[in-house]
Every structure is written in structure tokens, then in C-alpha cells.
Amino acid sequence: MIQKNIKENKFEYLILIFAILLSVIWGTFNLNKFDKVKKNFDQRYYNQLLYADLNGVWNTADKFRKNLKEGNGYLESIPKYDRFLLPSIIVGSYYFLINEEIYEKKENNQRVIKEKNFKFGLLILQIFLYFSSLFFFSKEIKKIVNINIYKYTIIFLALEPSILQWHSSLWTESIFLSFMLILFTLILKRSENVLINLFAGIILGLMFMQRAVSFLYFLPVLLYLVSIHKSKVKVYFLFIIGYLIITLFIGFNNYKKTNHFFFLAQSHQYNSYYHYFAANILADRQNISSKAAQNILDNEEKDWRKKNNIEIKDEYALDHLSAKELSKNIGYRNKIFFREVKKNKTYVIKKIITKTITMCIIHPFWVHQHFYFDKTDPERNKDPKKYYNKNLLKNVPYSILIYVFVAFGFFKQIRKISIKKKFDDFDKFLLFNLISIIYFISISCLWGNPKYFAPCMISLSFFFSVGLIELKKKIFR
16 A cells, blocks of 8 residues: 555656755755854944844744743743744744753853754754645645646746745744745645534644734735635634734733734834835925934934833834824824825835835745845945845746746646636646735835845746646647
């Protein structure tokens, strides 16, 4: 029986084994080359492997690990959701279990993430999680597609370099993509089983804990569940209950730590679109510098706070505010952002289009490139856009190649549906993935960062496979 199963699934085993080996080799290379402590242009120590946002993840992880080491309970030690939650829990738990320090001190009491402190174990964990998830997903997708679509999809998801790069690094994307595949596996089962639907909701909740961008992702998933389960309310109810188990835990944990009940991190709400984009929109409208526009907005906000008796001592630590004060200030910022959008619609539309195009450029070496970035580099401060996008155009030919297949796949499905005039299981799944792509682009497009396109690559794989088959037919007919 075992031999028969191996023979029937030889294709999956070979692809997955090759992809796992490739990920391990790539990850080992990254550890050996970049897990090094260096000094930036400000003469501050940093770990080249874990710079920028990742340092924030690991700093929170270290606090969590120390709480556990001091004998505090696991749930009691879990930090509030402040930008990073599940990634910090995973890293902190790992180093607590292996009893290793995360940081070390250099001169002048500078803290820096240690070199060579068994980070390889974390890489192995996420590589195992992703390819296990892909293996179980392959079993479900195989039931609703033909053998060629199935094979090309698995090859794409296992070996496409812009996906593969995440497993060899310690960014948060690899585990997020793993959860995404687990979620897809569960909803493709079309089951009314209590545990399966409850677990699907829990997985979606964990996706939110991993990356806040998926907070409203339950809406596309719920829409897909309705399309396949129709009036079976029990399925939706269990899915929502599973999601609420995680989100309510987050809310109560935040309340316990801050006296504020909230789901989205306070820093995410406070430093939202207003923080990143309002000044640029105002600067364009008044034809002034971004710095001058930011000063105008800052002065307006200070005046507003005085009138409303709100004092913010530290914008990076908002716990001193009451829930009412914080909510009021966030509401003010959102109101001003939308005011600026309304007054400069043309600029905003152009910015959305250009940033969306930039975000959708497929970047197979985003991780490798970011090992060399340094926010204190004078070149970066002189022209951030040029500094961060210096290699972006090199990825355009590869992106065009992928999108040619994706476009053929998309139009093939449109033609198929128009002829049949009905949706089969795969059509519904593809429609869900199209909505999924639109969701992630809509949430993140203004940042224009190809990193945020990573979840869309999972969904593009299905259109890519259909398009590859269609093009082969046209070429070899």
C-alpha cells in the first residue's frame, strides 16, 4: 500500500524534495554570508541578516523570551499586538526552548542580535511548514483540476524564485504563505465537518497574527464559502467562530497589557495612510516640499490636540492615552487624510496606478537585495526612491514573462465560462483567487513594495498554469 502511494505521488515527492534541498542550501548560504554584526553609517551595530523591521520582530521576541525565563506564564508573557505578534512569539519561544540568548551587548551598551545563535533551526521550521502545507494542498487541488494544471501549479509554488526566496530568510512571508496554503487546503475540502471549518477560521486568525494585512481577508474567504456551500449556515458559523477565537484572544490580551481593547495594532492605526502619504498629497497640491507639508500637518494636529486636551508624550508608545483619546486622534488623522485625498484626487489616482505597477513587479531577489540596504546610508537619505528601486527595472522582463502566461490563463477561463455559462469548482476557486489578489493589492498598493505582493503569487500560480497549457497548445498545435 505504501509503495503504491509513493509510486502514484512520485511527482510531488520529487519536486518537494528538490525544493526543500534548494531552500536549505539557499538558507545556509544566507546564514553563512549575512548573519554578521556590522556598523551602519551612524556607527550603530546591526545584524545584516536581521536589519530594519526584522530587528523590531526580534526585539519583541526577546522581551517575550525573558518573561518566560523569569517564570511568567506563557499566555501572560505574550506581548500586545504592536506591529508584530506571531513572528515574535515563534522566535521568542524557539530561543526559550533552546535556552539561547537573542541579543548581545557591544560598547556603549549597544544591543545587537547575536551571530551564529542557531538561527538555522528557525529556517528548517519554516521550510518544513511551507512544503508540508504545499504537499497537503496538492492533494486537494488535484481533485478539481486536470493533471497538467496540477503539475505546473505545484512546480510554480515549489520553485518560483520570488516565493522560494522567503523560505531562505527570516522575514515573515514564508510562514504567512504556509498558512495561506493550509487555509486553501481546508476550504477546498468543501466539508461540513466541525473541526475542519473551525480550524479554517483559526488558521485565518493566525494569518492575521502573522501579518496585519489579512485582517479583513475573512470577507473574500467567506464569499467563497457561500459560493460553494450555499445555504449551509453551519459552515460559515463555524468558520467565523474559529476566526473569533483568535481575534478575541488578541483583543483581550491587548486589553490586559494596555487597558485598551483593540484588534489592529495601535501603531498600525495611528501610523496609517495619514502618516505615510498625507504630507506628500498636500505637498503636491500646494507645490511645496514634503517637509514643509509635514510641518503644516504637524502644527494643525498640535492645535487640534490642544483644543481636545490630548497630550501624546511618545508617538511610539501610546499606552498612556485612554482608549477614547487614542480613538479620537486616530479618527482625526483618518479625516485629514481623506480631506487631502478629496482635494487632490488626480495626484492620488496617479500615485495609486504607479505604486500598484511597482508593487506588482515580481522581484525574485528582494530578500538578497535588502541585506545590503541601510537606512543610515547617505545615498538613501539623498534619494530614497532611487536607493530602494535601483534594481527594480531588472525584474521587468521576468515579470512580463510570468504575466504573459497569467493573462493567457485568465482569458482562457473567461472564454470557458462564457461558453459553458456556469461555474465549476475550479472556476469558483479561481474567482476567489482573483478577489484575493485584488484584496492584497488594494490594502498595500500605496506603499509600492514588491514584498507585499508575495501573497498574490500564490493566487497567480493557478492562472499561470492554465496559461502555460493554453500557450503550449497554440505553439504546438
